[in-house]
Amino acid sequence: MGWFSHKKKQAPTLEVAKEEVWVVCPSCKAHVYREEWEKNLKTCDRCSFHERLTSAERVAMLLDPKSYTELNPRLTFSDPLKFVDAKGSYAEKAAETSTKTGLKESIITGIGRLRGRKIVLAVMDFRFMGGSLAGGTGEKIRLAAEAAIRHRYPFVIVAASGGARMHEGIISLMQMPKTCAAIARLREARLPYISIMTDPTTGGVSASFAMVGDIHIAEPRALIGFAGRRVIEETIKQKLPEDFQTAEYLLAHGFVDMIVPRPGLRDTLHQILAYRRT
Amino acid sequence: MGWFSHKKKQAPTLEVAKEEVWVVCPSCKAHVYREEWEKNLKTCDRCSFHERLTSAERVAMLLDPKSYTELNPRLTFSDPLKFVDAKGSYAEKAAETSTKTGLKESIITGIGRLRGRKIVLAVMDFRFMGGSLAGGTGEKIRLAAEAAIRHRYPFVIVAASGGARMHEGIISLMQMPKTCAAIARLREARLPYISIMTDPTTGGVSASFAMVGDIHIAEPRALIGFAGRRVIEETIKQKLPEDFQTAEYLLAHGFVDMIVPRPGLRDTLHQILAYRRT
Amino acid sequence: MNLDFETPVTEIETQLLELKAVADPDAATRATIAELEKQREAKLKALYASLTPWQTVQVARHPERPMLRDFIAGLTVEFVELHGDRLFGDDQGIIGGLATLKNQQRVMILGHQKGKNIEENLRCNFGMARPEGYRKALRLMKLAEKYGLPVLSFIDTPGAFPGADAEERGQAEAIARNMMEMAVLKTPVVVLITGEGGSGGAIGIGVGDVILMLQYAVYSVISPEGCASILWRDGSKAPEAANALKITAPSLKQLKIIDGIIPEPLGGAHRDYPAIMQTVGNLLGKTLKSLVGVSAGKLVSRRYNKFAAMGRAS
């Protein structure tokens, strides 16, 4: 849904020379010691720019070391529509992406400990076709939610997605109700379901599992929204304000419980999850 | 809550000479045959002005003849605060009103048939201290809701009130949660609860049982609102639009399901109540 | 009003018009008229027997295609419209209310409402709903659950309204919440895609026990134009995108997204309202009968499994 083009504008890659000791913040251009940049989990404490993380980095940052066992590691993308577009076949493109990233789909799910507490964690990965929501993604979320219910663990999801993956057409669209039906079961089981919205959380993902969390935590400045900015501007024939569809905008409009800089995420989650008494 | 003063402005009495064959519509001043005025249940089909009805008129207009048995007819106002103001004692004022109107409180409740179907009907009467909500009013609504649950009849309420009655102070305020708790029980019992908002439905009544109906039916041009118009204008230091807090305004803003001219109320209720299958 | 690809038919129809305009036509003229009518029907049959997905999109978007109020007029003997979301407003892009079908079955009907002219379209925003529309729909569905009424959800929208106000008031939340609540609604839900199944805007009221689709309706994660402009870098490649996206009823039936295809009269529903009403009415009657006896628990678990199966690596 109009999000891939977005990739170029929003996520300037990091200008860094391997042996360089410095990192230049893509947003405010500040020069930051590489060490400090890593310590701050690739965020800029001057302008709070948050660089995208891989799912592996996300898991490492949230869970206790060596506490993570992946669920459904072999579940991979499928090609229900035998989709071919101007750039060739979806199956090939996905296979390529898979080899390049080592990922089998746009999400990894598993069970691990967060400061000692067992949780089910699902983490999307923008590198796999923009973190787009497709059959495999929805299925892994559903299976993870079922695992949470079986073990009675809280379920935490980290959204990072350009929306539904067009290449799987209607199957991708159906992952929206499918994941929401799974979240409804979590609610029935009175299990905590925390949604962490990172940059970007858009389209079909914002309009499904990401937006029905008990508690919504957004990373600063994350782009969170349903319709594409350009589509909206064409519709209303006006420029949108700078902060439109940012985490801060959603906080002001009532859709996000809190904005937590990345370094504070793990402790905040630990804090919140202690409040479950059912 | 600031509504009595309202009585003078909003409800111009009917200029009619007993033996006159004409009635002058207080709103558009049209001359209407008395017979036609009565046939239209005291409404003007030129400007849709709806004159206030007494509770007895309301019952007669909605229920099949001789099908109405009153519930708690002897339940009367009480004076928990022994309230006395500049105009004297509340107890005396209420007693006077009672003698003048034959009413014991601002509401009458009972069981009757609406085109053959048994319902519990509660009808407020503006003549009794502006239809204000006080201890006796809340208690009769609660008891009526309990009767509906016992008999598994739908509950229909006709609101006509200036809000909570100051003379019973906090007791009046407590009728708001008390009635809402009774409505919650109706919901639990899956019994239809229809709220008919007539002129005026304001203050504590609009902010309690009148506004949590399965279906909201408003009479045309009825004044429906929470805070007093004058209070709001003082707060925002601006004049409010003419249609502010009218039934039509609430329809546009999503708080009323439909506006039904009085002559059509009985059939509409009959229509709606046929849809209950639990 | 005929579609571009129906030009062969249009030509015959223009001739027929001229001939029929003749006051009292002689035998020869009458014979030609009959012949032309036979040709017209054959042409129409041929065209509609091999519609391409992109042509199907045109039929699905036909301005005279029956819209929700037409279905309500054609399928019910009574409709009591209910307004408002009890929170913010009364969106005209989604309407709904209590209804009695011709077979006397009482239901809650809701769905997208498009306009037949510019004035109606401005009022109902071309069938593109705002959050308050989805929240009204949810209120009506919960009311149906309370009264024990089955829900009939009609889908025909280009998509959820992509406006700044809609975004501001939580279009994403409204759609997500609807799907979650519909997934566990304790009453039968029948979904009928009649025209355009516009992505999130459609699935926002599209979770049900039985999903039916009119023969020439379409249902897609993105419009063919949108997909073409992104994956083909060229909006004019919409026909290719339409092919690739598998958005027609036969494809969706094959992909097990829908449960039934409702045949349309020759040349599409817009050419014969009574016929489509008859077909839809019968199928709805049967479908409801099959669902009404099922316990709420069983309905909900079957619903969960139905959507769970969509996208499982078969």
Added chain:
Amino acid sequence: MNLDFETPVTEIETQLLELKAVADPDAATRATIAELEKQREAKLKALYASLTPWQTVQVARHPERPMLRDFIAGLTVEFVELHGDRLFGDDQGIIGGLATLKNQQRVMILGHQKGKNIEENLRCNFGMARPEGYRKALRLMKLAEKYGLPVLSFIDTPGAFPGADAEERGQAEAIARNMMEMAVLKTPVVVLITGEGGSGGAIGIGVGDVILMLQYAVYSVISPEGCASILWRDGSKAPEAANALKITAPSLKQLKIIDGIIPEPLGGAHRDYPAIMQTVGNLLGKTLKSLVGVSAGKLVSRRYNKFAAMGRAS
């Protein structure tokens, strides 16, 4: 900052200030200071032993009276604020979040938030909430129900905000819905009136199992000024109205509207934050302990009976 009726005390305090300003006071000065302090306390005790309802209103509205964030700071070891109603906005007139009390009891705290200066008051609208504030409160209460957390609702508001926008977005609906849902919330609810119990604005988050009230708080169906301007035709008759309306804690306890009065330190809570926090903390702890074991069903039926009894012709 002293109140008008405290002028006798203020006089003594001014003298004390002067004397205490003396660098190293001689024995005589020290004796006078001690004497004056004894007199000050006696004066304060006398005044507060016989506060009129109208004087109580002044104390309840005192700008330095502890407000919700003060109670949160004083009663909890952890507070995780939660924002937004997931529908329209994040009202600052009502705030809430997860909290751990000093006795390690985990709760959901919510309530009206007033400001200590004009800037804060503009942000939180003087503690007068809009519909989105009540809807945020309801979301947090439902979350507490899901997590099995008791709810602590702090009341301190002049009333629900009487603005055109608040009316437009359904202030009446938001308050009515809250009372209905709180009536059947399947978790313990403790309500604490700390300052002004402003009519509908208060009861909108005021339905609970135990209703506690600070000694000098007030709780009324209408402000004394509002009542006076209507029933006495003269706003300056507020003191009479305050008497007639029975809005102080003792009267409300007698009328069985509240379950307990929390004693305040001499001269009101604003004169000794630590003391009031201590008292409130202890009572809350005990109250919660008494409720936590009770089944949800019993809580809800007792709640129903509690409010049913209010106004029954005794």
